[in-house]
Amino acid sequence: MLDIHNLQLSDLDQTLNPVHDEYLSGLKKTWYHDPQQSIDHDAFVDKASAWFKSTKINDLRGWEKFPCVDIIMGCTHFIESLASRNKWNIQILEKEYAYYTVMGKRHTEPGNLQAGMPLIVSLPNYFYGDRPEWQAVLKECEQKNIDIHIDCAWVTAAKGFHFDFDHPNIKSFAMSMSKYNFTWNRIGLRWSRQRTMDSCSLISAQRKYNELTTACGSFMMDNIPRDYGWEKYGDTVEKICSKLDLTPTMFFYLVKNKDNNLYSIGNVLGKIKQ
Numbered sequence: 001m002l003d004i005h006n007l008q009l010s011d012l013d014q015t016l017n018p019v020h021d022e023y024l025s026g027l028k029k030t031w032y033h034d035p036q037q038s039i040d041h042d043a044f045v046d047k048a049s050a051w052f053k054s055t056k057i058n059d060l061r062g063w064e065k066f067p068c069v070d071i072i073m074g075c076t077h078f079i080e081s082l083a084s085r086n087k088w089n090i091q092i093l094e095k096e097y098a099y100y101t102v103m104g105k106r107h108t109e110p111g112n113l114q115a116g117m118p119l120i121v122s123l124p125n126y127f128y129g130d131r132p133e134w135q136a137v138l139k140e141c142e143q144k145n146i147d148i149h150i151d152c153a154w155v156t157a158a159k160g161f162h163f164d165f166d167h168p169n170i171k172s173f174a175m176s177m178s179k180y181n182f183t184w185n186r187i188g189l190r191w192s193r194q195r196t197m198d199s200c201s202l203i204s205a206q207r208k209y210n211e212l213t214t215a216c217g218s219f220m221m222d223n224i225p226r227d228y229g230w231e232k233y234g235d236t237v238e239k240i241c242s243k244l245d246l247t248p249t250m251f252f253y254l255v256k257n258k259d260n261n262l263y264s265i266g267n268v269l270g271k272i273k274q
Contacts, residue, residue: 021270062166066191074186129250187217
């Protein structure tokens with residue numbers, strides 16, 4: 001265990017790794033060790049939808065306008081499916097998922113968005129939380145007929161995120177469980193206004209995903225409260241920030257210093273004496 005009084009800034013991580021704690025690691029061991037039950041497609045969609053919606057510390061609205069729900073292998077699957085459907089003719093903003101850089105995409109500044117080209121945006125955003133230019137981006141997308149698709153990968157780690165998906169330019173959004181150190185079994189859902197034919201919809205509709213993935217996701221949802229991170233570590237986050245002169249963010253394991261540099265405390269949260 002780590003004594004918070006001995007904690008140094010050098011103990012933190014700038015690679016934004018998720019929280020590692022004994023409870024979450026124990027669930028992984030239990031999943032592999034104990035007999036598990038499968039779950040069918042519709043039952044998983046219903047269960048996962050209810051789990052994602054059950055947050056008490058965020059206000060998310062407009063779900064009912066997105067009746068088409070698909071099982072996805074994490075939000076990267078959602079991004080790849082959309083990008084492939086559009087032959088990678090997509091737009092992103094600054095401070096986005098590093099995956100786009102790997103794939104050769106550069107960000108576009110608000111005000112310079114290309115008309116008619118889909119925009120994928122992460123909300124909440126790991127650096128900003130709420131994007132400061134969001135209302136201007138919405139207006140620009142209205143004027144230029146740009147479809148918006150929202151990557152909500154960070155929402156499970158967030159607190160105080162208020163968002164209404166029901167804007168006519170927003171066509172789909174996706175969520176996953178990866179921020180609870182669940183990168184080893186990526187699973188989530190995509191919600192769409194209208195049915196589209198792409199990798200996400202075909203894999204989901206034709207049941208071509210690995211059923212162990214959904215069974216594991218179901219097990220984790222049974223054992224991880226939706227707002228687990230803030231419920232368990234909220235007080236510890238405040239103590240770490242006070243000790244190291246840092247500022248909490250919207251996300252329970254990300255903090256900033258006075259120079260606005262971002263650090264992950266996910267590697268120390270589970271080690272600090274409670």
